[in-house]
Amino acid sequence: MVRVWQLAGGLLAAAIVVFLNLGQAAPTQALDPLSAANTQWQQASFPVENFQAYTSPFGYRSDPYGGDQRFHYGLDMAAPSGSYIRSWWGGQVIEVSDDSSCGTSVVVQSGNWMHIYCHMQGYVTQDGSGRYMLDNEGGLRIREGQLVDTGMRIGRIGMTGRTTGPHLHWGLKYNDNWVDPALVLRAMYSSQQAAIGGQ
Ligand SMILES: [Zn+2]
Numbered sequence: 001m002v003r004v005w006q007l008a009g010g011l012l013a014a015a016i017v018v019f020l021n022l023g024q025a026a027p028t029q030a031l032d033p034l035s036a037a038n039t040q041w042q043q044a045s046f047p048v049e050n051f052q053a054y055t056s057p058f059g060y061r062s063d064p065y066g067g068d069q070r071f072h073y074g075l076d077m078a079a080p081s082g083s084y085i086r087s088w089w090g091g092q093v094i095e096v097s098d099d100s101s102c103g104t105s106v107v108v109q110s111g112n113w114m115h116i117y118c119h120m121q122g123y124v125t126q127d128g129s130g131r132y133m134l135d136n137e138g139g140l141r142i143r144e145g146q147l148v149d150t151g152m153r154i155g156r157i158g159m160t161g162r163t164t165g166p167h168l169h170w171g172l173k174y175n176d177n178w179v180d181p182a183l184v185l186r187a188m189y190s191s192q193q194a195a196i197g198g199q
Pocket of ligand 1: 056076
């Protein structure tokens with residue numbers, strides 16, 4: 001599983017480098033390793049149950065509070081409050097937090113990838129074994145250091161932190177560099193469609 005993951009990560013990293021180097025005018029072929037050619041993406045999990053809409057893309061936008069231009073380091077995905085959030089890929093929980101603009105959040109490390117889930121329900125507390133995110137109503141207790149499987153429920157949509165409505169702010173980093181999650185979702189979709197088509 002780890003080797004499969006590293007292969008997927010390597011291919012995507014290569015694709016992103018190509019994409020960044022060529023900029024907006026990049027021919028679509030440059031993104032091929034991100035799409036159907038990479039069958040590993042079939043295993044990844046869409047991170048939100050009861051997904052409704054993408055409400056804010058990765059990139060510059062007017063700040064919903066102050067109106068000034070700021071970079072938005074993630075993809076906002078709206079869903080009804082209380083909907084479950086699933087881990088995009090298997091890995092290890094490296095941080096739980098509830099004291100930043102990200103609100104109640106969980107960070108998972110999967111190889112070179114870091115995936116960040118913000119504005120969830122619940123709060124962070126601790127016991128003799130360490131810190132954990134507790135969401136009693138959702139039946140969730142996510143501990144720092146614990147391993148999670150792809151698709152495992154790791155939180156629920158809420159409104160903690162800096163947000164104007166219930167949504168998941170989903171952040172992705174590869175080797176400590178922010179990546180547009182929409183690129184990854186597109187690759188997953190293409191790969192899964194190819195599988196359905198029997199390619
Ligand atoms: Zn956001």
